[in-house]
Amino acid sequence: xxxxxxxxxxxxxxxxxxxxxxxxxxxxxxxxxxxxxxxxxxxxxxxxxxxxxxxxxxxxxxxxxxxxxxxxxxxxxxxxxxxxxxxxxxxxxxxxxxxxxxxxxxxxxxxxxxxxxxxxxxxxxxxxxxxxxxxxxxxxxxxxxxxxxxxxxxxxxxxxxxxxxxxxxxxxxxxxxxxxxxxxxxxxxxxxxxxxxxxxxxxxxxxxxxxxxxxxxxxxxxxxxxxxxxxxxxxxxxxxxxxxxxxxxxxxxxxxxxxxxxxxxxxxxxxxxxxxxxxxxxxxxxxxxxxxxxxxxxxxxxxxxxxxxxxxxxxxxxxxxxx
Amino acid sequence: xxxxxxxxxxxxxxxxxxxxxxxxxxxxxxxxxxxxxxxxxxxxxxxxxxxxxxxxxxxxxxxxxxxxxxxxxxxxxxxxxxxxxxxxxxxxxxxxxxxxxxxxxxxxxxxxxxxxxxxxxxxxxxxxxxxxxxxxxxxxxxxxxxxxxxxxxxxxxxxxxxxxxxxxxxxxxxxxxxxxxxxxxxxxxxxxxxxxxxxxxxxxxxxxxxxxxxxxxxxxxxxxxxxxxxxxxxxxxxxxxxxxxxxxxxxxxxxxxxxxxxxxxxxxxxxxxxxxxxxxxxxxxxxxxxxxxxxxxxxxxxxxxxxxxxxxxxxxxxxxxxxxxxxxxxxxxxxxxxxxxxxxxxxxxxxxxxxxxxxxxxxxxxxxxxxxxxxxxxxxxxxxxxxxxxxxxxxxxxxxxxxxxxxxxxxxxxxxxxxxxxxxxxxxxxxxxxxxxxxxxxxxxxxxxxxxxxxxxxxxxxxxxxxxxxxxxxxxx
Numbered sequence: 001x002x003x004x005x006x007x008x009x010x011x012x013x014x015x016x017x018x019x020x021x022x023x024x025x026x027x028x029x030x031x032x033x034x035x036x037x038x039x040x041x042x043x044x045x046x047x048x049x050x051x052x053x054x055x056x057x058x059x060x061x062x063x064x065x066x067x068x069x070x071x072x073x074x075x076x077x078x079x080x081x082x083x084x085x086x087x088x089x090x091x092x093x094x095x096x097x098x099x100x101x102x103x104x105x106x107x108x109x110x111x112x113x114x115x116x117x118x119x120x121x122x123x124x125x126x127x128x129x130x131x132x133x134x135x136x137x138x139x140x141x142x143x144x145x146x147x148x149x150x151x152x153x154x155x156x157x158x159x160x161x162x163x164x165x166x167x168x169x170x171x172x173x174x175x176x177x178x179x180x181x182x183x184x185x186x187x188x189x190x191x192x193x194x195x196x197x198x199x200x201x202x203x204x205x206x207x208x209x210x211x212x213x214x215x216x217x218x219x220x221x222x223x224x225x226x227x228x229x230x231x232x233x234x235x236x237x238x239x240x241x242x243x244x245x246x247x248x249x250x251x252x253x254x255x256x257x258x259x260x261x262x263x264x265x266x267x268x269x270x271x272x273x274x275x276x277x278x279x280x281x282x283x284x285x286x287x288x289x290x291x292x293x294x295x296x297x298x299x300x301x302x303x304x305x306x307x308x309x310x311x312x313x314x315x316x317x318x319x320x321x322x323x
Numbered sequence: 324x325x326x327x328x329x330x331x332x333x334x335x336x337x338x339x340x341x342x343x344x345x346x347x348x349x350x351x352x353x354x355x356x357x358x359x360x361x362x363x364x365x366x367x368x369x370x371x372x373x374x375x376x377x378x379x380x381x382x383x384x385x386x387x388x389x390x391x392x393x394x395x396x397x398x399x400x401x402x403x404x405x406x407x408x409x410x411x412x413x414x415x416x417x418x419x420x421x422x423x424x425x426x427x428x429x430x431x432x433x434x435x436x437x438x439x440x441x442x443x444x445x446x447x448x449x450x451x452x453x454x455x456x457x458x459x460x461x462x463x464x465x466x467x468x469x470x471x472x473x474x475x476x477x478x479x480x481x482x483x484x485x486x487x488x489x490x491x492x493x494x495x496x497x498x499x500x501x502x503x504x505x506x507x508x509x510x511x512x513x514x515x516x517x518x519x520x521x522x523x524x525x526x527x528x529x530x531x532x533x534x535x536x537x538x539x540x541x542x543x544x545x546x547x548x549x550x551x552x553x554x555x556x557x558x559x560x561x562x563x564x565x566x567x568x569x570x571x572x573x574x575x576x577x578x579x580x581x582x583x584x585x586x587x588x589x590x591x592x593x594x595x596x597x598x599x600x601x602x603x604x605x606x607x608x609x610x611x612x613x614x615x616x617x618x619x620x621x622x623x624x625x626x627x628x629x630x631x632x633x634x635x636x637x638x639x640x641x642x643x644x645x646x647x648x649x650x651x652x653x654x655x656x657x658x659x660x661x662x663x664x665x666x667x668x669x670x671x672x673x674x675x676x677x678x679x680x681x682x683x684x685x686x687x688x689x690x691x692x693x694x695x696x697x698x699x700x701x702x703x704x705x706x707x708x709x710x711x712x713x714x715x716x717x718x719x720x721x722x723x724x725x726x727x728x729x730x731x732x733x734x735x736x737x738x739x740x741x742x743x744x745x746x747x748x749x750x751x752x753x754x755x756x757x758x759x760x761x762x763x764x765x766x767x768x769x770x771x772x773x774x775x776x777x778x779x780x781x782x783x784x785x786x787x788x789x790x791x792x793x794x795x796x797x798x799x800x
Binding site: 013015016018019022023026030033162163165166167168169170 | 511
């Protein structure tokens with residue numbers, strides 16, 4: 001039955017019918033606009049969109065932006081034949097360890113996961129909080145997509161776009177990856193590929209800026225029992241579904257100096273935590289000189305691949321020992 | 324729930340459908356639906372404050388009846404004062420407690436006494452300034468016998484909490500809104516269609532103008548110390564358009580939504596940036612608040628009947644209170660007083676009511692004199708807006724000082740051509756409709772031109788709007 005027929009059956013008021021028919025025309029056009037543009041959403045859309053598109057993984061990497069750039073799932077897939085990894089690390093404001101990230105993880109992970117491999121990347125910052133925040137509910141991650149998304153495997157994910165894409169949707173179409181790949185491109189497997197100049201002058205300039213940022217940032221931070229508790233809960237949850245590895249990702253000397261001054265015993269704490277939970281801790285922080293960083297904090301992608309391969313080798317070695 | 328949120332886009336059609344198709348047998352049923360919807364709308368922010376709203380409604384409803392039932396003037400006055408005290412007490416506590424305590428401590432520190440102050444972590448209940456003023460005007464009107472006390476709680480509660488106006492006005496009067504609530508509403512196509520046009524125009528002003536200006540304004544005000552003087556001027560001008568787009572956009576959406584339910588709300592804005600002097604500006608900006616202060620403060624204080632000094636004193640009081648109403652910060656108070664200073668020459672020369680009609684009526688363009696008067700008035704308001712926008716008086720003064728240096732005549736960088744083009748589109752459309760009820764009242768155009776304009780505006784919204792669920796500035800007041 002056409003729309004006008006349905007309307008005739010219960011709307012007797014001509015004025016109302018006229019109003020609804022004319023309004024529907026515009027509403028349908030608007031819905032089509034959004035529906036069509038949403039189809040073009042991809043790794044260029046924004047830094048998080050693809051974390052909320054499927055499929056749900058059984059092997060996962062957690063952490064913040066260091067983890068999202070330094071751990072390349074393709075490398076792990078190559079090393080662990082038959083497994084597919086997903087990097088579910090977002091950034092320091094949205095995915096520090098906490099209740100929000102834990103709940104997000106439960107929705108992201110394949111519920112049937114058994115014998116999975118889970119790499120939990122840590123640094124002092126994703127287990128810290130701002131000193132001035134009075135309540136855990138005021139933490140920024142409560143405003144992130146992890147806090148209010150229901151669907152994690154829709155593609156295109158209209159829920160995400162409606163709730164968290166704040167620009168005009170026309171930009172999704174205009175900046176789609178088939179035109180040009182963004183400098184911050186999020187792969188389907190969750191790896192954030194960052195393409196910036198690696199000229200030594202550029203690297204130095206970005207590192208200096210980042211170090212200055214972290215000097216200020218460090219003053220506002222303190223190690224958080226709330227985050228440690230959530231981290232513990234995540235380990236316990238994942239241990240029931242496979243093997244957990246805790247990995248400390250290094251940064252440049254400037255940043256490592258700040259970290260070591262802020263929490264000199266951070267690696268020891270992680271070691272103790274891993275022993276307590278009977279999981280392996282891989283501390284790469286002493287080897288920070290081996291890698292190049294785009295801004296002092298994030299590993300350059302080619303070195304990320306090398307770094308990921310080293311993690312994979314360590315895990316394979318560990319698994320061999322276990323057998 | 325924000326008007327520019329997905330939640331509201333689902334909420335509105337559901338309430339509309341229930342209102343006209345399910346609860347349409349009696350207007351009482353429709354009122355009940357409006358009340359429940361309004362409470363739900365409010366609870367979406369923070370359900371705990373719903374109790375405060377319900378209490379405030381109950382207090383004024385009960386006080387109104389007691390005032391009317393009072394056998395003596397003294398008893399009636401008692402109930403009036405009780406209601407006003409409690410209403411202002413809540414407003415004062417939630418909005419001004421920390422401000423008074425801090426200011427008092429600073430004063431004592433200034434004279435050599437060191438005091439430890441006890442600040443509270445108070446969350447401001449959204450819309451409290453607006454619904455408190457609804458209630459106050461109602462009890463005062465009952466006391467003054469301008470209206471009878473309302474005996475139906477639901478009708479009264481709808482008057483105060485009607486969702487389109489609940490959180491940021493317009494500040495309604497019982498004499499205007501209650502009679503509409505207490506009669507059968509029938510669906511009127513022209514009213515609803517024009518309501519939709521007004522909603523569209525409101526979204527354009529909020530999402531395209533205000534939200535785009537907001538990003539640059541925020542950038543400039545945050546880094547004002549390193550910006551060039553010409554950029555600081557751009558920041559002040561864009562803030563003028565931001566706050567206009569934000570607040571008048573909100574009002575347009577509120578009025579348009581209400582018209583879908585057959586209820587007309589008070590006009591809140593009437594193209595204020597086309598004003599030729601500051602008095603005209605204040606007749607066209609936030610009209611429902613200005614007229615509230617006029618009727619419930621300025622006139623009771625004696626208005627303009629007691630000679631020039633009385634007039635000047637009362638004008639300063641009005642602007643002082645208006646500034647304070649906006650928030651517990653000296654920046655708002657100075658903004659208010661600055662506007663009073665602007666008013667002074669007009670008052671002294673008795674020229675504050677010289678521009679009562681629409682500018683350039685019957686002509687396409689203004690005269691040269693009108694044009695420069697408009698520009699001058701706009702510059703005055705931009706200057707005052709700097710205080711309104713700044714975090715502190717110190718910042719505002721520092722911002723203004725930095726405007727007056729050699730870089731004032733440099734080319735702003737970046738030159739916000741896109742934003743100014745969008746503002747120009749808004750100004751042209753509003754200029755063409757400056758004698759109308761709202762900026763997109765275009766039913767006089769032929770249907771194809773009208774539809775073409777709708778498509779163009781919708782396209783601009785879709786192409787240039789910010790979809791970040793940005794809050795409206797006036798929600799904080």
